Amino acid sequence: xxxxxxxxxxxxxxxxxxxxxxxxxxxxxxxxxxxxxxxxxxxxxxxxxxxxxxxxxxxxxxxxxxxxxxxxxxxxxxxxxxxxxxxxxxxxxxxxxxxxxxxxxxxxxxxxxxxxxxxxxxxxxxxxxxxxxxxxxxxxxxxxxxxxxxxxxxxxxxxxxxxxxxxxxxxxxxxxxxxxxxxxxxxxxxxxxxxxxxxxxxxxxxxxxxxxxxxxxxxxxxxxxxxxxxxxxxxxxxxxxxxxxxxxxxxxxxxxxxxxxxxxxxxxxxxxxxxxxxxxxx
Amino acid sequence: xxxxxxxxxxxxxxxxxxxxxxxxxxxxxxxxxxxxxxxxxxxxxxxxxxxxxxxxxxxxxxxxxxxxxxxxxxxxxxxxxxxxxxxxxxxxxxxxxxxxxxxxxxxxxxxxxxxxxxxxxxxxxxxxxxxxxxxxxxxxxxxxxxxxxxxxxxxxxxxxxxxxxxxxxxxxxxxxxxxxxxxxxxxxxxxxxxxxxxxxxxxxxxxxxxxxxxxxxxxxxxxxxxxxxxxxxxxxxxxxxxxxxxxxxxxxxxxxxxxxxxxxxxxxxxxxxxxxxxxxxx
Numbered sequence: 001x002x003x004x005x006x007x008x009x010x011x012x013x014x015x016x017x018x019x020x021x022x023x024x025x026x027x028x029x030x031x032x033x034x035x036x037x038x039x040x041x042x043x044x045x046x047x048x049x050x051x052x053x054x055x056x057x058x059x060x061x062x063x064x065x066x067x068x069x070x071x072x073x074x075x076x077x078x079x080x081x082x083x084x085x086x087x088x089x090x091x092x093x094x095x096x097x098x099x100x101x102x103x104x105x106x107x108x109x110x111x112x113x114x115x116x117x118x119x120x121x122x123x124x125x126x127x128x129x130x131x132x133x134x135x136x137x138x139x140x141x142x143x144x145x146x147x148x149x150x151x152x153x154x155x156x157x158x159x160x161x162x163x164x165x166x167x168x169x170x171x172x173x174x175x176x177x178x179x180x181x182x183x184x185x186x187x188x189x190x191x192x193x194x195x196x197x198x199x200x201x202x203x204x205x206x207x208x209x210x211x212x213x214x215x216x217x218x219x220x221x222x223x224x225x226x227x228x229x230x231x232x233x234x235x236x237x238x239x240x241x242x243x244x245x246x247x248x249x250x251x252x253x254x255x256x257x258x259x260x261x262x263x264x265x266x267x268x269x270x271x272x273x274x275x276x277x278x279x280x281x282x
Numbered sequence: 283x284x285x286x287x288x289x290x291x292x293x294x295x296x297x298x299x300x301x302x303x304x305x306x307x308x309x310x311x312x313x314x315x316x317x318x319x320x321x322x323x324x325x326x327x328x329x330x331x332x333x334x335x336x337x338x339x340x341x342x343x344x345x346x347x348x349x350x351x352x353x354x355x356x357x358x359x360x361x362x363x364x365x366x367x368x369x370x371x372x373x374x375x376x377x378x379x380x381x382x383x384x385x386x387x388x389x390x391x392x393x394x395x396x397x398x399x400x401x402x403x404x405x406x407x408x409x410x411x412x413x414x415x416x417x418x419x420x421x422x423x424x425x426x427x428x429x430x431x432x433x434x435x436x437x438x439x440x441x442x443x444x445x446x447x448x449x450x451x452x453x454x455x456x457x458x459x460x461x462x463x464x465x466x467x468x469x470x471x472x473x474x475x476x477x478x479x480x481x482x483x484x485x486x487x488x489x490x491x492x493x494x495x496x497x498x499x500x501x502x503x504x505x506x507x508x509x510x511x512x513x514x515x516x517x518x519x520x521x522x523x524x525x526x527x528x529x530x531x532x533x534x535x536x537x538x539x540x541x542x543x544x545x546x547x548x549x550x551x552x553x554x555x556x557x558x559x560x561x562x563x564x
Binding site: 232243246247250251252253254255256257258259271274275278282 | 514525528529532533534535536537538539540541553556557560564
């Protein structure tokens with residue numbers, strides 16, 4: 001067991017599938033580790049230390065950049081099944097036989113694909129701010145997402161105030177506290193993603209969102225106990241998609257937060273850590 | 283502080299509104315008590331000791347029979363606002379200025395009316411297996427409810443296996459464990475409700491369910507922090523109604539359980555007590 005935290009954990013590297021994966025690993029070792037897969041154009045530094053360190057008290061936390069993202073080598077594939085295969089290769093390269101997997105936004109889409117590809121590798125699934133294949137409003141970016149991601153911001157971090165939080169005073173206040181926390185790590189931060197990442201991830205989003213017949217049937221094959229979490233007013237991946245995930249994954253629990261947008265877990269970090277920990281420990 | 287539990291707490295009486303209310307009060311005194319309002323034709327003995335005693339470890343629990351129900355005198359009104367007014371009179375007659383209120387099924391409809399009538403009396407609201415005015419499938423009993431309540435059962439308790447649990451093996455097993463628990467109190471049980479209760483409660487259900495324009499607007503006036511809990515397959519008050527409650531009550535959190543019917547809290551009693559306690563203590 002190390003005494004490292006979100007702020008101090010060194011970036012390490014492991015090779016698999018011809019990719020040099022960057023990762024950070026910290027917290028209480030010995031149980032089933034919790035692997036985090038982040039959102040559109042995110043890096044390891046986009047996680048909230050209140051959440052990662054919150055979990056690290058009781059379990060091992062593993063952050064990583066998937067292929068082509070920031071400090072990891074390789075290319076970002078143009079589809080989520082390939083990203084999931086890369087995530088599986090990364091986990092196995094660490095010598096791990098069984099992990100819990102928390103995916104946020106497109107990370108939650110990768111999490112679903114990974115659970116289907118590797119049912120024995122994944123013990124429990126946490127799907128945050130995400131949706132299913134062909135989810136509502138997922139055939140393209142939502143109008144709100146197009147507006148928010150298309151605008152320019154005096155301080156680039158302010159983008160996340162619009163993506164993750166609602167316009168309420170309370171939520172924006174929580175957002176500013178989040179932005180402070182996610183800048184707390186000062187040394188050895190990840191480089192921002194390069195200009196090839198967003199187009200590939202958007203291509204994957206569009207391929208995933210394309211209308212299909214009986215689009216949610218595939219969710220019946222997810223056998224893992226699953227916890228679905230979101231805010232009640234997610235404008236990036238509409239909240240109703242969390243309800244669809246819940247209704248179609250056989251063993252899923254749903255938790256939705258008040259006055260919450262796409263990053264509701266950052267608005268209620270203590271509650272989130274407590275509820276997810278209970279789910280993982282049950 | 284008494285050492286009484288669900289099984290031993292004596293039935294006490296208090297007068298208000300010309301009604302002699304029967305109640306039981308136990309658990310850890312000193313904080314905000316949690317008052318329970320039960321379901322269609324239910325009495326104090328229909329609560330699950332795993333839940334009431336679970337809460338009683340950390341807070342005071344108050345069970346009661348509303349007017350006209352079982353050991354309470356008076357008549358069952360034919361509408362929920364009047365039942366809520368009776369509940370308020372009961373709480374005030376105990377000399378309490380502020381309580382948390384947990385309503386299950388029609389108890390959850392009464393809880394909403396009570397929160398609107400008495401915003402200062404109610405601190406937090408827990409709405410379990412319930413729905414809003416004019417909810418989906420609430421203009422009459424659902425076809426499933428009509429079938430389940432219309433059938434005859436070798437052992438009358440078996441009705442609750444159909445009302446509260448799904449047909450899955452796991453859920454039915456949890457149901458049989460629940461039936462054992464709710465028969466654990468042997469002495470001083472409540473009498474079953476008399477033949478006037480069901481017709482009056484059904485009249486109230488139909489009046490509440492009648493279609494209205496913008497039926498959910500009234501929920502905007504519920505100011506209490508609210509936790510909405512249900513199973514994902516409630517056939518008595520359809521689960522989508524829990525989603526509507528969540529979406530329209532300004533400060534509401536939603537938790538939905540897998541493979542759960544109308545009484546999902548009895549399928550996952552430890553989880554339910556843990557999650558609701560976290561919400562009440564936050």
